[in-house]
Amino acid sequence: MTIQNKPAANKNLDSIRKTIANHKRHDFIFASLGTLVIASLTITLLILFLDLVIDGYPRFNLDFFSNFPSRRAARAGILSAWIGSSLVLLVTFFVAVPLGITSGVYLEEYAKKNWFSDLIEINVSNLAGVPSIIYGLLALGLFVYSFGLGQSILTAGLTLALLMLPIVIVSTREAIRSIPVHIREAAYAVGATKWQVCRNHVIPYSYGGILTGVIIGMARAIGETAPVITIGALTFIAFLPPSPIGLEPPFINFDWLESGFTVLPIQMFNWISRPQLAFHVNAAATGAVIIMLTLLMNGFAIKLRYNIRKKIKW
């Protein structure tokens, strides 16, 4: 009996091994394709970045960061641009983050699910893909003309906040949805109200995802040019906005919100449209600074998210 069975069993084993080898080949093909794609993307980005760094290298010194733009390329710097960018982002952050998180929590936890909430959902997701110049036009009509906010830091901050809002909302909702039902039920089961569940559980457990959205949104906002040009940011600025922090009480003032400004990408755009080659070096250096900032922000996001995820695993 056993002797008879043996060859049959062997044959079976052979065919199993063949099938496995076959399937493994699919694994291999997919993995190599993926590696190829990733590698070519990374290399492209790296080359672009290195190119900027090499072109802009002569300008990487402290003066570049502490000088105003100038007619002479060698003395021109990005002081007003990076301060402008920072202040605009500050406004964007403080508008888009609270609004975005609240909207996300409301839509996910409180809003009744019906055709109206579906409509809002589709709209919000779509907004994330709307060309940024449309936001610029909206802001020009609404903030600059209707509200009379002028071509100020406040207007730019609000405009970029509009741009960032859908990203924050979508990532907040995604993060909330990934909280397992049984954790939520556990909170309700001890007698928590909806608000307590949101406050003590839903929001804290979503920090990782929300943060990712916020930083991706900020990274996008920092590089946006079109909407800021549309609302009329100045291209040549040789002054700083009033300082937000004063030496006398009340120590904080908000005059800077109404100030004119420029931002890094506009400064870059301005220099690159000059005919003199010397200015192109400045533009390259500014580009490298923007990319560096973006990378830094993303790195920071990844680190923070990693720290949060270490504590929360489902």
Next chain:
Amino acid sequence: MVKKIITNKLKHDEIIKAESKNLNFFYADGTQALNGVSLPVYENKITALIGPSGCGKSTFLRCFNRMHDLYPGNRYDGQIILQPDNTNILLTDVDPIEVRMRISMVFQKPNPFPKSIYENVAYGLRVRGESKKRTLDEKVEEALKGASLWNEVKDRLQDLAFNLSGGQQQRLCIARALATEPEIMLFDEPTSALDPIATMNIEELMSELKQKLSILIVTHNMQQAARISDYTAYMYLGKLIEFDATNKIFTNPSKKETEDYITGKFG
């Protein structure tokens, strides 16, 4: 004959803590998951719900703390009367949060919050507005002792709850449910994710807990029902088939279906 025995027994020592009366339940999609279930839960007793998968045990249990209210479209029909105040907890003008403050629940899968051990147990108290550190400390200790977890965790109360073993996590969830001094505790297959020793610990724990409160437990494990419960209800297809003292159900059930299920001929 059978009826007489129960009524006699009732007269002697059982006090009704809660009672479902002709309870029907409909999920949002129209599924009727419970069909006229009438069942008492006695004070300081363990009542076990058994029955094949999908017969509505969890659905029934979750009516007791109005868990179904979390999902729109679900509908109760009938009553669950909670004693001693004789409240029908299914009425829409009874706040489900009030019900959950009186009746707590332990789930099938251990579900601690991603917070410290201490905060997990204290959460129910915090929700009730308790913020005095002294009181919280005392009650957390008491609850952890009640869930026989104190000795294992007393030196690391600030550790994350996820670092505990599965059995410890489940006892932590029991402590969390216990800290608020509920009148009834609901257990939905609390040991199905645990090994035999952890299971034994929790079974012993339940037998101690019933000195203080009433317990309603869903279990798939017939031996478990026989070991720990005082009363057993057999459900099938959303209906209550038989309810009786546990030893009666397991030795001499009055319905053929119950007997078939218990002896493993069916299910």
